[in-house]
Amino acid sequence: MMNSRQKSIWVFGDYRNYFQNRVTLQLISRAVDLSRIISAEVCAVILGHEIDEYIMEYTAHGADRIIAVDDPVLKNYNTELYVTLMEALVKERDPDIVLIGATDFGREFAPRMAKRLKTGLSADCVGLDVEADGLLIQTAPSFGGNMLAEIVTSRHRPQMATIRPGTFKEIPHNYERRSLVEKLPLMKNLPRPRIRLVEYERSVEKEHTIENAAVIVCGGRGMGNKKKFKKLNDLAKLLNGDVGATRPVVYAGWADHDALVGQAGKHIKPKILFSFGISGAIQHTAGLGEADFIIAVNKNPQATMMKMADVAIVGDTSDVLHTLIKELRKRIRD
Numbered sequence: 127m128m129n130s131r132q133k134s135i136w137v138f139g140d141y142r143n144y145f146q147n148r149v150t151l152q153l154i155s156r157a158v159d160l161s162r163i164i165s166a167e168v169c170a171v172i173l174g175h176e177i178d179e180y181i182m183e184y185t186a187h188g189a190d191r192i193i194a195v196d197d198p199v200l201k202n203y204n205t206e207l208y209v210t211l212m213e214a215l216v217k218e219r220d221p222d223i224v225l226i227g228a229t230d231f232g233r234e235f236a237p238r239m240a241k242r243l244k245t246g247l248s249a250d251c252v253g254l255d256v257e258a259d260g261l262l263i264q265t266a267p268s269f270g271g272n273m274l275a276e277i278v279t280s281r282h283r284p285q286m287a288t289i290r291p292g293t294f295k296e297i298p299h300n301y302e303r304r305s306l307v308e309k310l311p312l313m314k315n316l317p318r319p320r321i322r323l324v325e326y327e328r329s330v331e332k333e334h335t336i337e338n339a340a341v342i343v344c345g346g347r348g349m350g351n352k353k354k355f356k357k358l359n360d361l362a363k364l365l366n367g368d369v370g371a372t373r374p375v376v377y378a379g380w381a382d383h384d385a386l387v388g389q390a391g392k393h394i395k396p397k398i399l400f401s402f403g404i405s406g407a408i409q410h411t412a413g414l415g416e417a418d419f420i421i422a423v424n425k426n427p428q429a430t431m432m433k434m435a436d437v438a439i440v441g442d443t444s445d446v447l448h449t450l451i452k453e454l455r456k457r458i459r460d
């Protein structure tokens with residue numbers, strides 16, 4: 127009975143480095159939005175060993191169903207085993223959409239899976255939407271990053287995409303939520319992996335990154351020079367925030383590459399974003415999709431960034447910055 131078939135959107139559970147890497151939760155959140163449009167269920171797929179914690183987390187963050195394969199053989203990620211298992215599960219269950227985080231892991235894993243399933247894959251997406259008939263609109267940088275293209279997989283299924291971490295906002299957890307959990311046994315006749323894990327060493331990562339900062343003070347070429355740009359640190363410090371930068375600023379050496387915001391850099395989702403001397407080129411604004419409240423400063427009121435802003439201050443960046451810092455310091459002292 128084809129008509130009564132339950133549509134489903136799968137999110138691959140990339141749970142390694144869970145507390146820093148929230149991409150799976152961000153994808154579950156977007157999948158929940160999309161599922162409402164096409165009446166689908168959101169299913170998180172988890173492969174690994176001793177994974178009950180993640181079953182609970184993905185449920186609390188919005189998954190309707192969890193498919194879990196828990197076995198010591200899957201304790202460490204292995205491309206061949208993981209791809210073989212996912213291929214078998216997809217062929218058996220026939221999901222409409224499969225979403226995978228564009229982490230190092232997802233970038234290795236997803237193309238292999240798409241090849242096996244003879245379907246398309248839009249890599250490194252920065253936006254996702256869906257039409258009522260279930261066609262997934264996958265927005266991804268193309269032509270060397272000069273354009274954002276909307277890509278559809280019209281004929282093949284499932285529709286597959288990898289999505290940049292930070293593109294969407296996770297739904298706050300709710301431990302009252304329940305999901306349907308299916309724990310499946312490991313498939314028989316798995317191939318003997320040709321890759322053997324010799325040693326596993328976790329790289330030391332910063333817990334605090336610009337991607338999860340609540341306040342970001344971003345500066346562009348309109349800051350004038352490196353010395354003036356560095357003044358943004360004073361404002362960020364007062365507000366307990368981070369400093370972000372546009373590409374020309376990073377190229378000029380006023381800020382580190384880590385601070386780059388946009389298509390070629392970080393996707394941010396602060397509650398408050400200050401934007402000083404930034405024109406608002408699409409490659410920059412592609413990284414601002416989830417900023418809640420934007421305060422822009424620019425001498426040109428027609429700049430795109432000023433039009434995007436909730437508060438647009440027309441003036442010289444250094445003058446406005448100086449006044450803001452002075453006022454804030456005064457209020458903190460009083």
Ligand SMILES: Cc1cc2nc3c(=O)[nH]c(=O)nc-3n(C[C@H](O)[C@H](O)[C@H](O)COP(=O)(O)OP(=O)(O)OC[C@H]3O[C@@H](n4cnc5c(N)ncnc54)[C@H](O)[C@@H]3O)c2cc1C
Binds near residue numbers: 373388423
């Ligand atoms: C493939 C590719 C990828 C890219 N990826 C990124 C990316 O990830 N991130 C990114 O940011 N860019 C990226 N870019 C570059 C992007 O296209 C823009 O060139 C860049 O974002 C512009 O930076 P800006 O706003 O600092 O500079 P400008 O566009 O030069 O804007 C400066 C602004 O400051 C204002 N201004 C000047 N002086 C003052 C003053 N004294 N007081 C107040 N306002 C002043 C001006 O009115 C202007 O609006 C990419 C480009 C390409 C081709």
